[in-house]
Amino acid sequence: MSAPTEQTVPADAARPTVDPRSPRFGAAITAVLLLIVVFLGVAGAGIAALVLLAAIAALFAWGAFAGVRRHPYGALFRRFIRPRLAPPAELEDAAPPTFAQLVGFIVTAIGVLVGLLGIAPAVPIAAAVAFIAAFLNAVFDYCLGCQIYLLLMRSGLVGRSPSAG
Template structure:
């Protein structure tokens, strides 16, 4: 028998997607972030705002950040990488053994967006290494997601719940 004292909380409609699709997208993101880091490490012209805002590594980083924003706001099922996956990869792999709720990878896109946005702002403000550090953190998350099927929502979400609860108990 299975009991569920707190029955389903899901109120918004959930979309079920091929779980390999977000992992494929995270792979592309990881490669792009490696390129961002490489270009930024090679870049020595970071004295003025104009130099920082037009550096190739930075421009690619802006594109990655925008893609995270897209995935987080429109839902991962409407991400362009998802369209590439369905068009070119799905026909070669066949249908998935199981499907997953798009809410979890969409949450991960939101986490990626926050990390990259902070790096982007700090870099423009002239904080040294901000871009490289933010891109490295986002790379590690994307790499773990893609290669190891690491579930960011399983860890981060609980952390948020606990912090919120601790704060509520303290006040």
């Protein structure tokens, strides 16, 4: 019997799934990058902070619109990390982490836009907010964006997207 892969879909569902360790891996990389943005912004290197935050926003957009399974960090995880790990106990629905990428994109894009308007403190503030979420996901396996997604689903404001992957 072969080990489950991120392309494996449980028999009871036809929606994309993901190894739950993959988004955590991406969150760890993102947290480090966001912390660098905070330090650059506080240290007065505003242009460098703005450029790096814009790159991070683009990565969030990639994950939000192409899906977490197509994100570059997911590819790194599948290529270099996953082969060294035991198979996951179970796969998770890709929709909540994909929605979390959208939340990260919104937060960082607002920071970039306001920073471009000349309000320099917006860049490290947006990066700090996004850092908290990425840190919680990477270290404690607590995904704020996923929790927001689940709350929105329970309230009926968002439906399950079969293409969120």
